[in-house]
Amino acid sequence: MIETGSRLFDFSLENQYGETITSTQLASGRVLVVFYPWAFSRVCGSELAQIQEHHQEFLDANVRVVAISVDHKFTLRSYAEQLGVEFELLADFWPHGAVAKAAGAFDEAKGVATRLSLYLIDGVVRHVFSSPMTEPRSLKAYQEVITSLT
Numbered sequence: 332m333i334e335t336g337s338r339l340f341d342f343s344l345e346n347q348y349g350e351t352i353t354s355t356q357l358a359s360g361r362v363l364v365v366f367y368p369w370a371f372s373r374v375c376g377s378e379l380a381q382i383q384e385h386h387q388e389f390l391d392a393n394v395r396v397v398a399i400s401v402d403h404k405f406t407l408r409s410y411a412e413q414l415g416v417e418f419e420l421l422a423d424f425w426p427h428g429a430v431a432k433a434a435g436a437f438d439e440a441k442g443v444a445t446r447l448s449l450y451l452i453d454g455v456v457r458h459v460f461s462s463p464m465t466e467p468r469s470l471k472a473y474q475e476v477i478t479s480l481t
Contacts, residue, residue, distance in 0.1 A: 332435025332459075339454045342430045344399065344421040347407040352421055357397065358454030361481075363389065363473065365398040366436040368443040368464060370410035370420075378467035383416050385470060392477050397421055400444050401428045438464070450476050 333340070343353045357364070367378065379398060382389075389396050396418040400407070407420040423430045428444060431437040436447035441464075448468055450458040458476045462468045 333433075333449065333456055335456055335459055337456050339449075339451055339456065340433050342433065344423055344430060345404045346397075346419040346421055347404055347411045347416075349404055352397065352419060354454075357395070357451065360453065361392070361394045361477070362451040363394050363396045363477070364449040364451065365396065365468075366431055366434065366444040366447045367398055367400050368438075368441070368445065370400055370402040370406050371413075374465060374467050376414060379416060380414050381467075381470050382473070383414060383418070385474075386417055388474070389418075389477070392481060394477055399423050399430060401431065401442070436461075448473070448476075450480065452480065 339354050339358055341354050343351055346352050382396060386396065399421045401423050403424045404422040407422055411420050423444065428437045431444040434447060436445045438445050445461065446464060446468060447461045449456050457480050460472060
């Protein structure tokens, strides 16, 4: 599992628009990486909708938000449109869950990403937090991490 103080590992994933996003692109500035299990699920949808509702706060703090699941980019595009998500949803579709596995955020039994969040500053993990599969991470937890490390 990725730990506080470690550098972001190399990866390349497509976002909901088919654009390639690399770890190198995420290695500068402040980035919140949110792993989540499934598009179109109740818990994931409420959590991502809440992040979207407060997305301007993240932007005002110069924090880029990216969310990663094992869903296909076409599924993520539809999901983003349904939720009105303006941040990037990255498809860890193939090889299935490879990035989630490298981060220690993969449930082998269910074949999905777990609820792990990483807060990066210049490519270094500054904070790691998670919640059980059935519980969304709170917006307050995200806000506290960003405020404490700004």
